[in-house]
Amino acid sequence: MSVNQWAVGIDLGGTKIELALVDSSGHIHDRIRVPTESKDGYKAILTRIKDSSDQLCGKNKDINVSSIGIGVAGQVNKTSGIVHYAPNLGLHDVKLQENLSALLHKPVFVCNDVKAATWGEWYFGSGKNCNDMVCIFIGTGIGGGVISGGRMLDGCNNTAGEIGHTTILLDGPDCHCGNKGCFEAMAGGWAIARDARALVKADMKAGKLLLSLAGNDINQITAKTVSEAAQKDDALACSLVEKVINSIVAGSSSVINAFGPCRLIFGGGIMEGIPHLLNRIEKGVKKYALKAATQALEILPATLHNDSGVVGAATFAMKSQLHKS
Amino acid sequence: MSVNQWAVGIDLGGTKIELALVDSSGHIHDRIRVPTESKDGYKAILTRIKDSSDQLCGKNKDINVSSIGIGVAGQVNKTSGIVHYAPNLGLHDVKLQENLSALLHKPVFVCNDVKAATWGEWYFGSGKNCNDMVCIFIGTGIGGGVISGGRMLDGCNNTAGEIGHTTILLDGPDCHCGNKGCFEAMAGGWAIARDARALVKADMKAGKLLLSLAGNDINQITAKTVSEAAQKDDALACSLVEKVINSIVAGSSSVINAFGPCRLIFGGGIMEGIPHLLNRIEKGVKKYALKAATQALEILPATLHNDSGVVGAATFAMKSQLHKS
Numbered sequence: 001m002s003v004n005q006w007a008v009g010i011d012l013g014g015t016k017i018e019l020a021l022v023d024s025s026g027h028i029h030d031r032i033r034v035p036t037e038s039k040d041g042y043k044a045i046l047t048r049i050k051d052s053s054d055q056l057c058g059k060n061k062d063i064n065v066s067s068i069g070i071g072v073a074g075q076v077n078k079t080s081g082i083v084h085y086a087p088n089l090g091l092h093d094v095k096l097q098e099n100l101s102a103l104l105h106k107p108v109f110v111c112n113d114v115k116a117a118t119w120g121e122w123y124f125g126s127g128k129n130c131n132d133m134v135c136i137f138i139g140t141g142i143g144g145g146v147i148s149g150g151r152m153l154d155g156c157n158n159t160a161g162e163i164g165h166t167t168i169l170l171d172g173p174d175c176h177c178g179n180k181g182c183f184e185a186m187a188g189g190w191a192i193a194r195d196a197r198a199l200v201k202a203d204m205k206a207g208k209l210l211l212s213l214a215g216n217d218i219n220q221i222t223a224k225t226v227s228e229a230a231q232k233d234d235a236l237a238c239s240l241v242e243k244v245i246n247s248i249v250a251g252s253s254s255v256i257n258a259f260g261p262c263r264l265i266f267g268g269g270i271m272e273g274i275p276h277l278l279n280r281i282e283k284g285v286k287k288y289a290l291k292a293a294t295q296a297l298e299i300l301p302a303t304l305h306n307d308s309g310v311v312g313a314a315t316f317a318m319k320s321q322l323h324k325s
Numbered sequence: 326m327s328v329n330q331w332a333v334g335i336d337l338g339g340t341k342i343e344l345a346l347v348d349s350s351g352h353i354h355d356r357i358r359v360p361t362e363s364k365d366g367y368k369a370i371l372t373r374i375k376d377s378s379d380q381l382c383g384k385n386k387d388i389n390v391s392s393i394g395i396g397v398a399g400q401v402n403k404t405s406g407i408v409h410y411a412p413n414l415g416l417h418d419v420k421l422q423e424n425l426s427a428l429l430h431k432p433v434f435v436c437n438d439v440k441a442a443t444w445g446e447w448y449f450g451s452g453k454n455c456n457d458m459v460c461i462f463i464g465t466g467i468g469g470g471v472i473s474g475g476r477m478l479d480g481c482n483n484t485a486g487e488i489g490h491t492t493i494l495l496d497g498p499d500c501h502c503g504n505k506g507c508f509e510a511m512a513g514g515w516a517i518a519r520d521a522r523a524l525v526k527a528d529m530k531a532g533k534l535l536l537s538l539a540g541n542d543i544n545q546i547t548a549k550t551v552s553e554a555a556q557k558d559d560a561l562a563c564s565l566v567e568k569v570i571n572s573i574v575a576g577s578s579s580v581i582n583a584f585g586p587c588r589l590i591f592g593g594g595i596m597e598g599i600p601h602l603l604n605r606i607e608k609g610v611k612k613y614a615l616k617a618a619t620q621a622l623e624i625l626p627a628t629l630h631n632d633s634g635v636v637g638a639a640t641f642a643m644k645s646q647l648h649k650s
Contacts, residue, residue: 075617132485148479148480149476149478151474151476153473153474154474155585156457156587156618156621157617157618157621158617159615160473160583161585162583162585163582163583166491167576167613170497170511170571171571181495186495246495250492250495251492253492255583257488258486258491259478259480259583260478260482260483260484260485288504289490290484290487290490290502292400292482292483293480295482296481296482
């Protein structure tokens with residue numbers, strides 16, 4: 001990959017579309033962000049991407065963009081570039097790669113948004129020069145990307161890395177995926193909010209601080225409310241945080257034993273909201289995962305933060321183009 | 326790999342050492358089996374392997390053995406050929422590759438026994454021509470081997486594939502590994518025996534059949550006793566089997582979501598002891614694993630049975646030699 005190569009990296013999420021001009025060293029030269037407005041339908045999303053891309057490239061005429069990479073919050077076939085199912089975008093079996101490349105007149109490469117972020121961390125974040133690493137992103141949901149033996153694992157249907165849906169509590173709470181007791185259903189943002197609301201409802205006195213932080217509307221309690229209250233030493237919030245940490249340690253130990261990474265990299269909103277979380281996870285997995293699997297293991301925070309999606313999508317596009325040519 | 330290549334495949338287990346002359350089509354030409362007698366120590370094991378190998382090759386002088394592959398029940402570094410820890414063999418940090426190749430005057434390749442079995446199934450069993458597959462062996466313990474993108478996953482410390490030690494019940498029963506609620510601690514043979522003994526102890530009347538099948542000695546109840554009693558419709562045994570199936574479905578769904586294989590291959594004694602187990606697992610994972618991950622998934626029995634270890638170890642040796650040269 002020559003140093004003067006450029007790609008547009010796109011992060012297509014449920015609320016916003018982010019586009020960035022990224023070079024092959026992972027630097028962002030310029031960026032643009034527009035609302036997704038997925039309610040307007042697929043064609044409107046395509047138009048919005050085209051207009052934004054034209055605007056971004058028009059402002060940077062001196063830069064020769066060789067490809068477009070797009071990370072989509074959903075199930076994607078990276079070979080065909082078809083988005084099979086993206087519930088937050090209202091998309092079902094759309095030919096995103098074909099449609100976008102016809103509009104943009106450039107090679108387009110489509111991947112899952114979490115995998116795009118993993119590409120970013122692998123090449124330019126905490127995963128640099130590492131051949132065996134797993135990224136775990138804990139936000140509203142929990143997603144992952146796995147590099148093993150120097151390659152991104154895709155599996156049979158591009159589903160490899162769905163570590164948010166590994167069972168950690170048999171017959172545990174319902175998950176959105178239809179299973180029970182998934183890692184995500186125990187430690188994802190939506191699960192933390194669900195548990196907090198239930199606890200506050202059951203004991204309004206113990207939940208006083210949580211409720212007031214949420215403007216006295218129980219339905220406004222989120223994972224962020226819980227971390228805010230925990231930082232004020234609220235007993236209910238602290239006990240919830242302990243439960244979440246136990247779940248993250250269990251889910252991470254499973255990941256360590258299953259994939260045997262050299263580095264385990266954590267990103268996502270939950271990671272930034274709970275102080276000392278990474279230290280607690282490190283202590284926990286070194287106690288509970290197999291000794292042979294943790295001897296050389298490093299636990300690190302993701303470093304690209306909100307840029308991982310666009311930088312990763314662009315990197316994925318440049319790498320895929322190189323691989324194709 | 327030319328068709329007339331030959332290797333000696335060795336399966337080094339806690340009770341027996343099995344050696345076989347295997348060709349590059351996976352056929353066993355001759356074999357020999359001796360007790361391990363690990364109490365005699367490492368040097369005695371080495372001598373026993375050398376004597377058996379000499380005997381096997383002496384009987385087959387027309388065959389030119391190019392390499393030796395050995396699968397060891399323990400933690401192994403396949404690059405250095407050092408066995409770090411093999412509790413059932415009493416081995417700790419021994420230079421097996423170096424010591425054996427000095428004795429046998431042939432290139433020796435060392436791997437973990439479960440990975441050897443996976444090599445066997447991949448090349449000559451149910452995994453033939455498959456680039457994305459996971460083998461799950463459920464015997465006394467639970468082990469696994471993962472092929473992803475046409476390569477065996479090793480991870481950072483050759484520990485990838487330890488799927489028996491993924492947590493499926495947070496704060497569940499103690500596992501031998503030091504963690505709680507591992508897949509193995511819920512559905513491995515030793516866990517089934519533990520649960521059966523506890524249930525019989527608590528209710529001798531309900532455990533009557535189990536007890537009599539075990540010669541009226543509660544400590545002689547094993548997973549095999551449970552499957553025998555279940556086949557006679559014994560209520561206690563059947564309820565235990567149901568619990569085991571639930572755990573296998575949960576553990577397998579995690580594996581499917583994490584690795585996204587095209588084929589999931591089951592082997593080991595437990596699989597052969599419970600009738601219709603594979604159908605039950607298939608029905609379960611198609612209900613609980615992610616739809617996108619099960620659409621093209623095949624669930625298959627391992628086909629090499631007791632030969633997978635020696636055939637796999639020999640295949641691993643031939644492939645490793647090819648890769649080196």
